[in-house]
Amino acid sequence: MHEPNPHNSRQSQFPDLDRRSFLKTGLGGALFLGTVSVTAGLSGCATRPAGRLSAVGTRMDASYQFRFLNRDDITLFEALLPAMIGPGLPEQPQARNIAIAGTIERIDAGILNFGPANQKELRRLFDLLNFGLTRVTIARVWSNWPNVTTTEADAFLERWRTSSIGLFNNGYIALTKVSNVAFYGHRDFWHLSGYPGPPKQAVDALPQFNNA
Amino acid sequence: MSLTDRIAQGLESGWKVTDGASLTGNLTTEADVVVVGTGAGGGTTAEILARNGLSVILVEEGRLYYQKDFKMDELTSYANLYQEGMSRVTRDGAIAILQGRCVGGSTTVNWTSSFRTPEATLNYWADQFGLDDLRPAAMAPWFNGREERHNVALWQVDPNVNNDILRQGCEKLGYSWKIIPRNVKGCWNLGYCGVGCPTNAKQGALMTTIPGALDNNARLFHSLRADKLVMNQDRIDHLQATAFASDGITPTGVTVTLKARHFVVAASAIGSPGLLLRSDIPDPHQRIGKRSFIHPVNASVAQMPQRVDPFYGAPQSIYSDEFNFRNGVDGPVGYKLEVPPLHPGMSSGVIPGHGETQINNMTGLPHMQSVIALLRDGFHPESPGGTVSLRDDGSPVLDYPVTDYLWTGLREAFHTMVEIQFAAGAEKVRLMHLDSNWYHTLADAKAAINRLPMEPHRVRLFTAHQMGGCGMGINPENSVVNSFGEHHHVSNLSVHDASVFPTSIGANPQLSVYALSARNSSRLANKLVN
Structure with missing residues (x-):
């Protein structure tokens, strides 16, 4: 996502601003997202990390402590992952919930290591998607995320992928990258990509794998 | 094949290694030379200076990971061994930046390709930036020496x-x-170089120069970020650094003050300009952070x-x-x-x-x-490179217009x-x-x-090679350091990493960094010992 940059050469585009070039501009985009972050905070959205969530209410493993994603973000990913991973998710409901919950936990854990600058960008992105007004006007998703169907979620991702606005492409990449890596990179789902895992003879021979 | 781990042995034998996370109070200490960064440049520098009898302190913002941690797992390695948990990007988000953040720097996670700087590149530098003393013939002995030190050889096994x-x-x-x-030495041909070599075959800084420096009484602080070089008159007096907790990301509030006669910055082509900018190092021609190259x-x-x-x-x-x-x-x-x-x-x-x-x-x-x-990139007027600048929080960020x-x-x-x-x-x-x-x-x-x-964005772009930003040259109007990595304006400051390259290399840069740092560290050792 864009950071405000007073030295951005694209500033010269400002005299002939239309809505699209405004959004294309790093400065404009960042100001806009900044406004959303503030507004979302004021309007009482859940802006603090979700902390420990009840396994029953959220289908999350109660032992995992969320440190970046808040409740709204979790709801967002619960709505997006069925479109993001699609047929890669198990069909059996409980296995499916476990796969989704585990992937969201790994997304949270991964983002923790992103550091403050990228965390700030992701916070802006998630707030934009979670805040009703911008969800409708920018993402063009009409329902609250818990009510968004997989088809609608897929249509949203497709809009951002094919958009001619770089900021939306960037949002698409951010969402898919954290989700795909957290999903396909985890050993439970290696079989989907035909990856057998680290060579067994090496694992057997190397001291770091031998706890005995 | 020996599986005895060099790092585990060294730690047992009493190497002076301090985990910043373990510090409970502020600390001030001193050495002949403080080296910021433990990658290709910092490791080489520390070993050569320490072997010459100088007392050396190494500072690394990442943590010390070694064989016990290298389990051929992508997710933990990306989170722990790479800058920003592998999420580092250019300012507009359009180019993904792969860069190490651990003891050994990017040499701990690179894919082991070891090329000499192409002759055409060295000659271009001589012709364009006055770096006549870096012509291929002059550099050859340094490449030879480093190829030996890091066991560089043509890969003998069939390619995958x-x-x-x-x-x-x-x-x-x-x-x-x-x-x-x-x-590599005794490589098992497994394919996991990018997540930390599980067999200690890779002869990056972690298996060569870092142990070499520590064997010669150098002191390593890891999980410690260099915040600011503090000047007194026209010289650097000390380095101000802050510690991270064992998660590698949360500052603990503990401050470490490191005093030295000389300071070598080897914190990468993003980190080094960042540190110099944060430190307000004299920069009359505003060259710090300019001409950053990335091999797009x-x-x-x-x-x-x-x-x-x-x-x-x-x-x-x-x-x-x-x-x-x-x-x-x-x-x-x-x-x-x-x-x-x-x-x-x-x-x-x-x-x-x-x-x-x-x-x-x-x-x-x-x-x-x-x-x-x-x-x-960097060899044509229409490829002027990018710019490293500071965010509001002082962290460096790269703008790279394509x-x-x-x-x-x-x-x-x-x-x-x-x-x-x-x-x-x-x-x-x-x-x-x-x-x-x-x-x-x-x-x-x-x-x-x-x-x-x-x-941008539609074409997926990446960089695993960050170069420039503290470029070398004989003319202070278009460079930050001279061909020995010596800062043009501050006499006790050198830069020994890929940030000194005045263009990109045209090949994977690790051997270029090893060789140039070896050359410049030998000169520095001579100066400081005499």
């Missing part, structure tokens, strides 16, 4: 299929190809009829320089062709896509092959990559581009390459 397809495609099309020299990388993947298993085997063993200097050193941009390893996490993050399309992409992984092109000159090269590189893949028998190819489909014929792929927009 992923690399062999690059060889076959080049062979069919009459393009030159060569075997890559690698810095684009990529194509192919589906092959045979199994490729691109996750196994030495990740890089074949390259082609057919297009690297074809237009002369300073004509239309040249590019080096190489191959990346493809593990499931990395692949799913690099191939843009979601849903059914993405799972279909991923299902093909065992038959997937990829070629990458590394553009040689110029039309580079877009032309990227489009050409796409053409070359798919030609090679089809020549080697690919069933279909897909560009790393948001709008790309799979193309079953060369004609379709080439038509798409001509049609697809060459724009």
Whole structure:
């Protein structure tokens, strides 16, 4: 996502601003997202990390402590992952919930290591998607995320992928990258990509794998 | 084959290694030289200075990870060993930046390719930046010495299929190809160089110069970030640093003050300009952070009829320089062709896509092959590079505008990559581009390459080689340091890393950094000892 940059050469585009070039501009985009972050905070959205969530209410493993994603973000990913991973998710409901919950936990854990600058960008992105007004006007998703169907979620991702606005492409990449890596990179789902895992003879021979 | 771990042994034998996370109170200490960074440049510097009897303190913001931690797992390695948990990007988000953040720096996670600086590059530097003392003949002994130190040799084992397809495609099309020299000793040919070598075969800084320095009484602080070099009059008096908790990211509030006669900055082409900018180092011509180069990388993947298993085997063993200097050193941009390893996490993050399309992409992984092109940026007026500046919180960020000159090269590189893949028998190819489909014929792929927009975000771009930002030169008006890495304005400050390169290298840069740091550290040692 864009950071405000007073030295951005694209500033010269400002005299002939239309809505699209405004959004294309790093400065404009960042100001806009900044406004959303503030507004979302004021309007009482859940802006603090979700902390420990009840396994029953959220289908999350109660032992995992969320440190970046808040409740709204979790709801967002619960709505997006069925479109993001699609047929890669198990069909059996409980296995499916476990796969989704585990992937969201790994997304949270991964983002923790992103550091403050990228965390700030992701916070802006998630707030934009979670805040009703911008969800409708920018993402063009009409329902609250818990009510968004997989088809609608897929249509949203497709809009951002094919958009001619770089900021939306960037949002698409951010969402898919954290989700795909957290999903396909985890050993439970290696079989989907035909990856057998680290060579067994090496694992057997190397001291770091031998706890005995 | 010995599995005795060099780091575990050293720690047991009483190396002076301090985990910043373990510090409970502020600390002030002192040495002859403080070296910021433990990668190719910092490690080399510390070992040479320490062997010359100088007391050395090494400072590393990342943590000390070694064999016990290297379990061939992508997710933990990306989180722990890479800058910003592998999420580092340019300011506009359009270019993904792969860079190490751990003891050993990027040499702990690189793919072991060890090239000398191309002669054309060294001669260009001499002609354009007055660096006559770095001509190929003058540098040869330093490359020899470092090749020996890091066990660099042509890879003797057959390339894996992923690399062999690059060889076959080049062979069919009459393009030159060569075997890559690698810095390994007793390599098991597993394919996990990028997540920390599990067998200690990789002879990066972690297995060579860092132990060498520590054996000679150097002191290493890790999990400690260099915040600011503090000047007193016209010299640097001390380095101010802050510790991170054991998660590697949360500041503990503990401050460490390091005093020294001389300071060597080797914190990478993003970190070094960042530190100098934070420190308000004299910069009358505003050169710090300018002319940053990245070898912009684009990529194509192919589906092959045979199994490729691109996750196994030495990740890089074949390259082609057919297009690297074809237009002369300073004509239309040249590019080096190489191959990346493809593990499931990395692949799913690099191939843009979601849903059914993405799972279909991923299902093909065992038959997937990829070629990458590394553009040689910085040798043409229309490739002035990027700029490192500071965010509000003081962290460095790279702006890298992709110029039309580079877009032309990227489009050409796409053409070359798919030609090679089809020549080697690919069933279909897909560009790393948001709008790309799979193309079953060369004609379709080439038509798409001509049609697809060459724009930021839509073309997926990467960099694993960050260079410049504290460029060398004889003229202080267009450079930050001289050919010995000595700062033009501050007498007790040197820069010993890839940030001193006045252009990109035109090859994977680790051996260039090793050799130049060795040369400049030998000179520095002489000066400080006498």
